[in-house]
Each structure stands twice: as structure tokens, then as C-alpha cells.
Amino acid sequence: AGGLQFPSTMFRMAGVDTERAMAVSRDEMHALLERAVADGYELPRTAGGIYSVREGIVHLNITRVKVDGRSPDPFDPASLSRAESEGRRQARRYLEVFRRYVPGYERAFILDTGAELGVRETRRIVGAHVMTTEEVIGERKFDDAIAPSCWPIEEHGAGRSTRWVWMSPGGYCQIPYRALLPRGPENLLVAGRCLSATHEAQAALRITANCFSMGQAAGIAAAMAGDGRVADVDVPALQRALAAAGAVLAPRPEAAVDA
Template identity: 55%
Template sequence: MNLKALLERPAIDVESATHPLPLAASLNFDVCVVGGGPAGVSAACAAARMNKSVLLVERNGFLGGALTAVTLGSICGLYRNDGDTYVQLVGGFADRLMQCLNSLGSQYEPLRWLQAVTLPYDAFAMRAALDALLVESGARPMLHASLLDVEVQAGRLNGVIIQTSAGALRMQAEVYVDCTGDAELVARAGGGFEVDFENLQYPTAMFRLGGVDHAAAKALSRPELHRILEQAVDTGFALPRTAGGIFLDHEDHAHLNITKVSTSTGAPPNPLDWSELTEAEIEGRRQILQYAKAFRKMVPGYSNSYVLDCGSSIGVRESRRIEGRYQLTAEDVLASQKFDDGIALCSWPMEEHGRGRSTKWIWLDEGKHFEIPYRCLLPQGLSNVLAAGRCISTTHEAQASIRVTAQCFATGEAAGTAAALALQDDVAPAEISIQRLKDELHLSGSLPHL
């Protein structure tokens, strides 16, 4: 990959482009991916690398979803903790992304955190790297565009209407991949889904502090920080969570995943309701100010700190989950279950951000992982639609494990590859050869031989 050339190429001239996007017209592609987060970019690149024409629709002006809009501090789910060592569980697109980040000078080493191993990253470099990988693949990005409506007949999606600032645009494809996180495409097309508004995981407003004394901050243990923040609550600070993830970066920066946003009744906000989501965004920034003040006053290393920035949107962990041809369960996770149609590996714990000021962690044993079946990507009742990312078919508990970034990469790559195979063989995605799919994923490195 000539990364420098990709990043420095001139702007596309829409009038003379080989594949222009005419306004108020109908576009035709082999594959349409809706949602440009980790799953969406991975899916689009996978299908395009198999010589399919691909359109990727994304509502933001950049790719990456939660990675770059929310900012997460680190990539979770890449590695399995084997005690003194660790093993990479997700490769393929993830490997190419890490190589691209390294070529941009954004190189980080895996970091042990609690009983897991994660990979820190820089949010801007991530945006640039995802741009480069998508352009290099040949897939066509369509930013500042949102799903408006769908055309469905007898369980087959015949077209989607995309809203842009210049008006609505009809897009037609043979296969569609829902990577919206909220299963928006599946829901609009009439596919089955589940959502439990009372028991959703709580969202978080991520933020960064500058002016942090790294030496003092590193010397502070997680239990000691928890004790100090509990003391802050006792002295009057309204902190809904007293433990969280803190990643130190650059010379004096810290990325904090510690807020916990609820409605005025204490319930998790409905991420599908614009009113509650608006309230949650405002409440998240209010909490950031409270935490920044508490850290400055009470936490060693933060006396001169200040809010550097925050995510451009709140971090939603859970909303709709599709009803697929198989539903992954907590029992599957804890039993390290393997499947004949396993297309992705995961060892991330069931990490549930529920009620109270603590987070519930249920860890797999060291050296253990489970598989995600391909059937979890197949929405019931829709013949030419796949799903990938945090909205695949799982129970609430299992979703708390598979929703993290690396598994979004892996399910996205599986969905994009499956879409291309379905087109090659002129069959529905549910009818492709599972062995061929697994062979392709092994070849790409997305599914390691373990």
C-alpha cells in the first residue's frame, strides 16, 4: 500500500469521476454497507477486496464510529490473555489497520489492563488510517449520509433511500450489510430484533484531560483511585461511577472512560429516542465537568489538569439486537463454545455497565476463547441482508462481550466476505458454503487457526 499517495491524492472531481455519485438519481452497487464504524469499514473493505463494487454509507463526516466519534482509548478484544503471554484472536483487517497506523507514526504496544490486554490508539490517526484503507480497497465512501427509508418485497431488500444535504438518493444493491450498531437497516426492513429498554447498558461520555502528571497518575492503583472517588462522592461530588478506564497518552494527556449517563429517573436512556438521547448528550458533558473538578481537587497527578476535549457523541453500548438464525448466549461465552460455522473469536469478558457505581465483569479463564457463529449475522426474514457489529444476534449478557471493537472488525470482515461469496455463487447469504467462508477468513488472517 502506498499510504502517502493515498493520503495526498487530489480531491475527487465528481463530474469526471469513474463512479460519480449523481444527486437525485439511483445508484447501483453489488454491496451496500450502512454504517461506517469498525464493522462497516471492515465489511466494505472485505467485499471490495473480492472485486465487488461497494458503497459505504456513513452519517458522520469521518469513518470509525465509536472508535473516532466517541473515542475509546484502546481497542478491546484483539488479544486473549494467556497468563504470562497473550495471543492475537483477530487479524485480517485489524492487522492491516495496525500496519497503517504504524506507518502514520502512531505506534502503540499492547497494554495489560485488569485481566485483559488492549491496544491504545490515537483517534485522529485512526480516522486517517481508516480513510486510507477504504480508498485503497476500492470501496466508495458516502459520508454525511443517513438511511431514510427502505424498499422491501417478500423479504428481499430491493433498495434504500439515503438522505444527503442535497436531497434524497435511491441506492440499489444485491446484498446489504447492516453495520449501524442499532440494527437500523434490519428494523426498517421489517426484520426481527430485540431491545430491553429497562436493562440496557448505560452509555458513557468519553473525554481527555491535559496537564496530567503521568508519574503521579501511574503510581495510583485502581483500588486507591476507587477509594478516592468514593470519598469524593461522600464530600458531595455527584459521580455516578467510581471506577473506570484511564489511558495515559502523549506527555500529559489522559483518556477517561468513567462517566455513566442515565435519565432523570436513573434508568438507562433510550438510544432510539431523540429526546432521551439529546438529554443524555447534555448530561454526559455535565458529568465530564464534575469528574474534571473532582480529579483536580482530590486525585494525585491531576491538580493542574483541564478538559482537553470529549467525544463528538456519547458512547452507546447497546440498543437493538437482531433476531438471527442463532442467538449467542452467556452459557456459550462462559463455556468457550465452538461452532461448525464459527467465523470470529472472542475472549473479552462479559462487561456490563448496569445500575450502581460499579461495572460487572465476568471473565473467561486464561487461555480460553469462544467462537461467534455465522448464523448470528443472518437476520430472520430477510434474504439478502447481513448484520455485523454490536447488533448481531445475542442475548443481553453475551452482547456485553462481543460488542467490543476487535469483534466488530471480525464480524464485519466475515459479513463482507460472505456478501461477496453469495454474489459469486448467485445464492442468498444464508446458502453460501461455510467452509469456503472460513477458508477465506483464514486466508485473510481474520480467523486465526487456534
Template identity: 40%
Template structure:
């Protein structure tokens, strides 16, 4: 990258709009945050870089909700409710939701159709009167003072514009807004190592009868192919599972690294460029192997997503940092605003390593404290999603969509409460926030009865 610079002339930026709550990023956290703020009567804008919502779930082709469920003393329960329940019901009405399926014999995940997700999310936000601005990329902030954001700069096809807000919620996944505002953050495990990204893709044309439970046999076939020297795979623990239609399967087979073997960075443009190119190459190589699997002989790649699947970049430092010990120990917090039932899922070099709380001895979920949404140093900002305050290991679990829905809903409700009380988000009444969340159908742990059903 060149070290040369140019001087950008000062310019006057038109104000796109003035909002009480401005949310950057339309993934699970951003969807839930904007709905929660708007349903409380606050004028809310959701800003999204693509032309659709869903975050990594649609833009990176994940096509699979993780963390909606927990293994509670050996029984499966749906533990993420509230806004997430409304969204899933809409996806289901469109015929785009699979029944939950078992992962590693210990936890449930739930596949969906990406088109149904996009349509359902549009409908959900419209029902709650959330304003949306698509094709808008966050580009920086203008500070009112050292601790307060005055406006978010965005780049659009209409040129650079600015959004004024009373409270901002960073659901960008990368902690972009927080970093621009000067909030402290961490990257990686202390030595700069992040979770490895993947290039997801989907196949069509599978013969379901012949494929059967191919996800059970594919690991053995991979090992045999490597031993025979016909194929070499970037990682173990490949995931190949059917979608709503059994002729279509999702494939999570790739792992993207720099030349030195470390994970590519989702906040370095050159890394992202190479990751996209190498990711598509790895997808083709994986596809060529899968064509040798019974039932996949006539398969074809039906979708390569718009972007690489990024798991970890910045983690903003908040009032509490969720740890791996909290996940494995099923920690409780007096300021809990939701729960995470997903285990630690560490995407390390060449492999994916899962660590679960004790099963069936444990309740299988940790609570999520409100403090992890409140960044240090900035007074009118909340952070929700995979860039919230967590350690590298804690984020390996609570980065998934279930926990992101929970964090986002709490952040949106907290922003509305802060405005109503005319106080900073870090000073709101936790009791009032918890009461509102539970009355809206959310499960926050604490003394609530665990929801029944899937």
C-alpha cells in the same frame, strides 16, 4: 413528543449509485466488512454519518480497543487478526498506538490516538478501493419485495438520495437498516433495560511522574470523597488511563440514566438529547474531582467527543443468538468466523460488573458463529457489530471492537461469496468462507493454532 402528524408528499429520489455491496456504518465492523468485500473484487460503498471512520472508537471518544486479545490458559494472545491487523499497523506507523495494557489483572486492552485512527482507516479503505460517502445518514429502505432490500435511502447535504445494492450489510450499531427492512430484533434484557451509555472525555496537562499509576488509587480517592460528602459519582469502576502521550489521559467516569433510573435509549431522540447535556455536565463534575488527584492539578479537558457512547440498542435476531453462557463457557461452533476474547462487561445502574471465563483453566475466548450475522426474514442483508444476534448478556461481551472487526470481515467476505455463487448469504458454503478468512490471516478458532504475540 407530539402525536400530531403531517403527510409527506411522494417524491422521486435520485440514485446516488449502484453497488454490489453497500455497508451502513463506519465503525470497526463497517471498516472490516467493506475492506473484505472490496478486496474480493466487489464494488463496495461504505456509508457513514460523520466525516470520519471509527464508530464509537472515534465519534464517542472510546480511544481504546477492547477484545483484540484473549487470556488463553493464563497467557495473553492477540486473537483478532486479518483486517484489524492491517488497520493497527497503519495506526502504529502514524505513532498513534499504545502498547497493550492490563485490565483488572486478567485481560489486555490497547489505547490509540483518535486522529491516527481516522487517518489510518481512510488509508486502509483507499488501499482496497472502497468508495466512501461521509455525512450521509441512513433514513429508510425501499423493498423490492418482502424479503429483499432494493435501495437504502440516505439524507445528505445534497438532499435525500438512494443507494441501490445487491447485498446490504448493517454495521450501524443500532440495527437501523435491519429494522427498516422488517427484520426481527430485541431491545434490552427482556424488560427493556439496556447497558448504560457514557460520555467519554480526554484530559491533557497531566504530570506523568506525579500521577504515576493513578488508576490504582483513584477508586480509593473516590470512595473517600463520597464519604466526605464533597463529591457524588454516577457509577463505580471509573477508568482513567494514559494515552500514547503520558500527558494525555482518557476518562470513562460517567453513566447516563433517565429520570426513572433506567438507561437512556440510543434510539430515542429525546433521550439522546438529554444524555448529551447531562453527559457533559457529569464530565465536568468528574474533571473537578480529578483536579484533586496528584498529578492532575493542572489538567484540562482537551476533548469532549461528538456524541455519547452508546453500548446497546437493537439486537437483530439471526440464525443463532450468542449467549452469556457461550461467552463464559468459551463455546465452539462449526460455523465459526472469528472469536471474542472479551469478558461480559455489564454496565448496570451505578456500576460496571465483569464476568470472566475461568482463568487460567479455560482457553479464554468463545467462537462467533456465522449464523449470528444472518438476520431472519431478509435475504440480501447481513448484520455485523454490536447489533448482531446476541442476548443482552452475550452482547455485553461481544459488542466490543475486537469481535466487531471479526464479524465485519466475515460479513464482507460472505457478501462477496454470495454474489459469486449467485446464492443468498444464508446458503453460502461455510467451509469456503472459513478457508478464505484463514487464508487472509484471520483467527476463527476451530482447529487453528492460537496466534502468538501481542
């Protein structure tokens, strides 16, 4: 578990002056939280995802949970239990810091925390194709593509920062069907963060939207296989079925966003 990305406990604050809070830029937030660290607060991250879709409520993805300095062992219930407790301790610590340092949070309180720890990485299969860093950043396309991915490498390592490696503006790679097919076991498909990819490539491919896309592709492929083998599914037919269901395998160039 030592080399795994660190998980996060998601939580929401209510009682927030969202107009003032959302006016704080990412750089300003980083500076405010670094000031808190300099004042003695132990914060695992000083940047993160902070969103609001309802007045007075803010969602935060900013904790980084460690057990004995390492990512918790996802196969050890005791380690995960300690991680769940640590994540909630961190949420309370961030509440104190946000109330003291960040505009708009003076009367904030914790509304709720995620039902479970947000785990970014556990075991991965070795599949018929293993996605690599070069394929992700090089925006590789595949004949057996079942989903596009535009997310950068987002690696949650040991320090307070998160490592980002970006694609070109509007760029994307594709996830091949073969990355869902494990070597060895017959008639098995996987979908989600356990796809066939290197540690670094998985840091880009594991995001929620991609997991949805992989799950959709795996489900349709399993139905198409019927009593046959999932490895023998007609991939062009699978791609047509995905397209008919609304999936987009190759985003239009005009949809690209200028960074």
C-alpha cells in the same frame, strides 16, 4: 430502554502529570473516587478505563449516562440530546474531582469529548443462532465460527460498579456466522452490537475488536454471495478467506496469557 446497558461519554484530559497519574492503581483510584462520593460528589462510577498513550494526555471511560434514572432511549432524539448534555456535565464533574483527589491531575483540563455518546446496547436481531451467557462463559466453539472473543461479560448496570464475569485465563469463545443472519429477512447480514445474542451475552460480544471482526466477516461473506443468498455462503471457504486476510479464528494455546 429501561433494561439496556448505560452508555458513556468518552473524554480526554490534558495537562496531566502522566507519570504520577499512571502510577495510581485501579484499587487506589476506586478508593479515591469513593472518598469523593463520601464528601458529597455525585459520581455515577468510581472505577473505569483510564489510559495514556501520549505524555500529558489521559483518556477516560468513566461516565455513566442516565436520563430520568434510565438508559436513554436510543430511538428518541430528545432523550439522546439530554444524554449528550448529561455526559458532558459528568465529564466536568470528574475533572473537578480528579483535580482535587487524584495525584497527577492538579493542573488538568478537558481536552475533548467523544463526538457522540458511546452507546453499548440498542436493538438486537434474533438470528439463526442466538448466543447465550452459557456459550460465552463456557467458551463454546462453533463449526461456522467467524471470530473469537476473549472479552468477559461487562455489564454496565444502574449502580456505581460494573459487573464482570470472566472466562478462564487465556480462554475464548467463538462467534458463529449464524449469529449475523437474521431470521426472516432474506439476504441481510448484521455486524456489531446488534448481533443475535441475549442481553448478557451481548455485554461481552459488543466490544470494538469483535465489531471489527464481524464487519470483516460480513463484508467478505456478502462479496462471496454475489447474486446468491448470504445464507448459502460456503462457510469453510469464508473461514479460509478470513484466514488469508489475517483473521485469527482460533488463537494458539501458547498465546494465552496467565492471569
